Amino acid sequence: DVLQNALAGNETANFEFVLKSKHGEAFTVLLNATTRRDGKGNVTGVVGVGQDITELNQVMATSKRVADDLTRLIDTANAPIFGIDTFGKVTEWNAKASSLLGYSKEEAMGQNLVQRFITEEFKASVDEVLASALIGKETANFEFPMFTKFGERREILLNATTRRGPNDE
DSSP states (O other): OHHHHHHTTOOEEEEEEEEEOTTSOEEEEEEEEEEEEOTTSOEEEEEEEEEEOHHHHHHHHHHHHHHHHHHHHHHHOSSOOEEEOTTSBEEEEOHHHHHHHOOOHHHHTTSBHHHHHBOGGGHHHHHHHHHHHHTTOOEEEEEEEEEOTTSOEEEEEEEEOOOOOTTOO
């Protein structure tokens, strides 16, 4: 179908298909099919460029499994886990944080952690600890109170660690 389309002048980019070797081994190929034309613009054939992406797909599948495992680990941990972005907005909020503080993940996501969830007397110190973590200076065993959605005080022991992007930034 891809080759027939190219012969009709309709080029295809990034078509993925499985190719079997004469020994029965399966390879995933990414194909670009381009129409070949003569000097007058008439179709004379097809140029197909394929790339074996079998290993790439395997690496991507493994990475997805690891990411899914880590997400489940965070979500089901028996300690509250929350994350923030560089603006202080909540990007992670696990089930334990929800059960301990009474705020659902949906209520917490996107909120400024310090401004929304930290008591006035500790806002500056928590903000400082989190700002330090964002520049690579991690803090362990920092204790501060948070109040639940229902006004109950909870003592939190914070380990603030830097979360890095794919390029270690």
